[in-house]
Amino acid sequence: MKKTLALTTALGLIASPVLADVNLLSWGGAYGNSHLEAYAKPFEAETGIKVNMADADNPATPIKAMVEAGNVTTDVASVEYADAVRLCDEGLLEEIDPAILVAAEDGTPATEDFIEGAITECFVATDVYSMVLAFDDSKFPEAKPSTPADFFDLERFPGKRTMRKGAKFNLELALMADGVPAAEVYEVLGTPEGVDRAFAKLETIKNDVIWWEAGAQPPQLLADGEVTMAYAFNGRIFNAAQAEGKPFEIIWDGQIYEMEGWVIPKGAENLEEAKQFVAWTTSPAPQARAAEFISYGPPRRSAAAMVGNIEGTDQPMGPNLPTTEANMTNALGSDLEFWVDRDAELNERFNSWLAS
Numbered sequence: 001m002k003k004t005l006a007l008t009t010a011l012g013l014i015a016s017p018v019l020a021d022v023n024l025l026s027w028g029g030a031y032g033n034s035h036l037e038a039y040a041k042p043f044e045a046e047t048g049i050k051v052n053m054a055d056a057d058n059p060a061t062p063i064k065a066m067v068e069a070g071n072v073t074t075d076v077a078s079v080e081y082a083d084a085v086r087l088c089d090e091g092l093l094e095e096i097d098p099a100i101l102v103a104a105e106d107g108t109p110a111t112e113d114f115i116e117g118a119i120t121e122c123f124v125a126t127d128v129y130s131m132v133l134a135f136d137d138s139k140f141p142e143a144k145p146s147t148p149a150d151f152f153d154l155e156r157f158p159g160k161r162t163m164r165k166g167a168k169f170n171l172e173l174a175l176m177a178d179g180v181p182a183a184e185v186y187e188v189l190g191t192p193e194g195v196d197r198a199f200a201k202l203e204t205i206k207n208d209v210i211w212w213e214a215g216a217q218p219p220q221l222l223a224d225g226e227v228t229m230a231y232a233f234n235g236r237i238f239n240a241a242q243a244e245g246k247p248f249e250i251i252w253d254g255q256i257y258e259m260e261g262w263v264i265p266k267g268a269e270n271l272e273e274a275k276q277f278v279a280w281t282t283s284p285a286p287q288a289r290a291a292e293f294i295s296y297g298p299p300r301r302s303a304a305a306m307v308g309n310i311e312g313t314d315q316p317m318g319p320n321l322p323t324t325e326a327n328m329t330n331a332l333g334s335d336l337e338f339w340v341d342r343d344a345e346l347n348e349r350f351n352s353w354l355a356s
Contacts, residue, residue: 020270021050022277025062025077028055029216030239030294035078037311038290039126039281046280049273057214060087063265067092072267075274078126081117081259082168082339088122089340094264095121100275102283104302113284117336118259118299124282125261127296130322130331131169133251134218134237139228148177148254151229152205159228162221165211165354167346168339169256172332173231174201176254182332190338195346199353211354222248235294238320242310252327258334259299297323 024040026032032055040051054074056062060083066072079087087093098119101110111119118125133151137144145157151173163170172185178201180188188194210227212218218232219240230237234250241248262278264271280286287298288306295317298304310317318324322331 019047019049020273021052022270022273023073023075024051024053024277025059025074026053026055027057027059027078027215029236030243031215031233031235031296034235034290034293034296037293038286039277042286042289043277043280047276049276051277058083060084063087063263064090064092067266070267072265072269074265075268075270076262076264076277078260079123079263081123081125081261081334082336082343084123084261084263085120085336085340086343087263088120092266093122094266094268094271094274096124096262096264096275096278100279102279104284104300106302108302110282110300113300113302115299115301118261123261123263124278125259125299126282126287127261127290128257128259128299128321128323129296130234130255130257131164131173131231132234132237132255132322133173133229133231133253134222134248135229135251136222136225137247137249144249145229146251146253148173148251149179150251151231152177152201154205154208157229160208160210160226161205161229161231162210162212162218162227163231165213167350168334168343169231170202170350171195171198171346172256172334173254174198176330176332177201182254182330185332186335186338195349199349202353219246219248222246234322235296238295242313252322253330254332255322255327256332256334257322260296261299291321292317295320295322297321 026035044051059077060079063077098111103109104113135145150157175185175188175198215233215236218230219236221227222230223246237248237250240246264274268274284300284303287300287303291298291307292311307317309315
């Protein structure tokens with residue numbers, strides 16, 4: 001849909017008199033809702049550019065397929081950090097010039113305001129999320145699980161578990177559960193013996209795991225009573241506990257955090273509007289606003305202090321963010337280079353192990 005616009009945008013630029021829509025691919029669920037409320041709706045109201053949202057279990061997969069097929073129907077997509085680097089290396093993404101990004105309110109350039117690694121050649125981070133352990137508090141009326149080792153202890157904490165179907169995150173968790181300090185996980189996992197050790201630990205609960213592929217599944221499995229503990233995105237668990245009143249508790253010990261953000265597929269039809277969307281939504285205020293809808297930390301330093309209460313409540317969001325200091329004890333930053341180099345190899349082994 002084309003429309004006219006005669007206003008000065010928040011970027012300080014006069015928008016083009018003829019605008020196209022922005023087709024946005026997100027993840028759905030509570031995370032997708034944060035994109036809708038904090039980014040899509042206010043961007044549309046500010047600029048007059050309509051944002052059409054669609055969801056995918058992992059947007060990186062259809063992005064790769066549509067670019068390779070020469071049929072690009074998405075202008076902006078939300079992807080995991082490692083996927084962004086991989087897709088960029090394969091020439092499937094447009095480059096994003098950091099010069100288009102909005103400075104902080106005190107004038108600090110965006111390149112200095114974002115945390116380290118949040119801006120790459122083809123990627124601009126929107127949030128810091130983590131994979132965390134969670135449990136249904138009603139299932140453990142006495143002793144409560146509190147560590148990665150407890151997740152693997154079926155005697156003290158009985159019941160099925162649910163984990164993401166894939167090597168990433170699970171191998172790191174298995175090593176931490178086996179006694180490897182977070183700071184040493186990738187050093188150990190970088191050896192054949194370390195990989196064997198991780199799979200051996202996973203083997204101890206393999207028959208009691210329900211594997212999930214979509215982020216909405218773990219809280220649903222917990223709610224349905226099919227599992228008592230889950231390994232899931234922290235925002236999904238938070239939303240189920242906060243918005244739906246579920247008796248779910250997060251274990252921050254051993255959390256694995258990573259960034260997620262925007263990419264523009266190569267050949268995006270509405271390229272200029274896509275760049276404007278990326279710039280506007282990654283400015284500090286929208287990033288802080290997004291964190292009020294879902295408990296993912298903003299990657300801009302100036303945005304962190306702007307995060308207010310949990311949407312619709314008088315409770316501060318800060319204590320629920322992965323980046324809050326108290327939650328970073330024994331936290332592990334996902335190693336981008338490790339997974340770019342080893343993802344295919346370790347997933348092949350994971351799938352073979354799962355089928356055996």
